Amino acid sequence: MRYRHPDRDQIRIDGVLSALGHPVRLAAVRVLDGGGERNCGSVLAELDINAKSTMTHHWRVLREGGVIFQEPSGRENLVTLRRDDLDARYPGLLDAILAGARTDTSAI
Amino acid sequence: MRYRHPDRDQIRIDGVLSALGHPVRLAAVRVLDGGGERNCGSVLAELDINAKSTMTHHWRVLREGGVIFQEPSGRENLVTLRRDDLDARYPGLLDAILAGARTDTSAI
Numbered sequence: 137m138r139y140r141h142p143d144r145d146q147i148r149i150d151g152v153l154s155a156l157g158h159p160v161r162l163a164a165v166r167v168l169d170g171g172g173e174r175n176c177g178s179v180l181a182e183l184d185i186n187a188k189s190t191m192t193h194h195w196r197v198l199r200e201g202g203v204i205f206q207e208p209s210g211r212e213n214l215v216t217l218r219r220d221d222l223d224a225r226y227p228g229l230l231d232a233i234l235a236g237a238r239t240d241t242s243a244i
Numbered sequence: 245m246r247y248r249h250p251d252r253d254q255i256r257i258d259g260v261l262s263a264l265g266h267p268v269r270l271a272a273v274r275v276l277d278g279g280g281e282r283n284c285g286s287v288l289a290e291l292d293i294n295a296k297s298t299m300t301h302h303w304r305v306l307r308e309g310g311v312i313f314q315e316p317s318g319r320e321n322l323v324t325l326r327r328d329d330l331d332a333r334y335p336g337l338l339d340a341i342l343a344g345a346r347t348d349t350s351a352i
Contacts, residue, residue, distance in 0.1 A: 149344035154265025159258050225347065229340040236257035236334040 139199055139206050144221040147202035152222065152229070155201030160185065161194050162237055165203060168217040169234055176206075176213045247307055247314050252329040255310035260330065260337070263309030268293065269302045270345055273311060276325040277342055283320045 142151075156162050160183070167179050180191055195215065198204045205216045222230045250259075264270050268291070275287050288299055303323065306312045313324045330338045 149341065149348050150265050150267050150270055152265075152344075153261045153270075153341065157258050157260075157262025157265045162258055162261075226340060226344040228336055229344055232334060232337040232340045233257065233261065236260075236337055239333065240257050 137208060139208075141199060141205060142202045144202075144225055147221065147225055149226060149229075151201040152203060152226070155197050155203050156233055158194070158197075160191075161198055161203075162233075164191075164194065164198070165217060166234060166237055168204065168215060169219070169230075173214045173216045175209070176215055179215065245316060247316075249307060249313060250310045252310075252333055255329065255333055257334060257337075259309040260311060260334065263305050263311050264341055266302070266305075268299075269306055269311075270341075272299075272302065272306070273325060274342060274345055276312065276323060277327070277338075281322045281324045283317070283322055284314075285320060287323065 156165060163183050164179055167182050168174060176191070176195060180186075180188065185191055195204070195206055195213070198215075199206045202221065203218060205218055207214050219230060264273060271291050272287055275290050276282060284299065284303060288294075288296065293299055303312070303314055303321070306323075307314045310329065311326060313326055315322050327338060
């Protein structure tokens with residue numbers, strides 16, 4: 137089964153913001169910003185998350201918001217940050233959000 | 245009754261993003277970005293929103309997320325965008341979001 141993704145011009149700012157407006161999803165995107173394709177399991181491991189079913193929901197929100205690509209690969213799912221699409225549609229947005237997440241983290 | 249607001253350093257990026265990740269709240273913030281203090285009723289009128297009770301919820305989410313100040317004034321409430329606080333804490337974020345909202349609007 138392949139997942140459906142919005143095209144670049146179907147992405148909406150409120151969908152992106154609500155997708156990223158959750159600490160777990162924002163943390164996942166920070167991991168993905170490291171670059172390249174990751175399998176979901178390795179991101180969960182890096183985030184120290186055990187609840188795979190909850191994360192399935194979070195991946196869906198990120199995917200439907202246009203923030204990530206998610207593709208099945210064997211028994212795993214591969215996820216990639218849609219940085220090119222987001223940067224093209226909303227210049228500066230993702231960088232400002234990721235910088236903001238670092239601000240919060242360093243303040244704790 | 246005065247409302248409670250997070251201090252600037254209590255604002256969190258996921259709270260800001262989830263507050264702005266809703267079309268009505270984002271539209272309200274675009275109105276407030278016009279500058280100065282507005283009464284809630286005039287913002288509702290500008291947005292053509294009749295459901296005052298629903299908007300009470302939206303104002304609360306924006307206020308608790310650190311996006312607006314809301315203060316009672318007689319029988320009304322005055323609302324102001326916390327642009328200085330947001331710009332200081334998350335440089336470029338609000339501008340990128342508002343520009344993104346304009347991108348979406350112009351694409352419809």
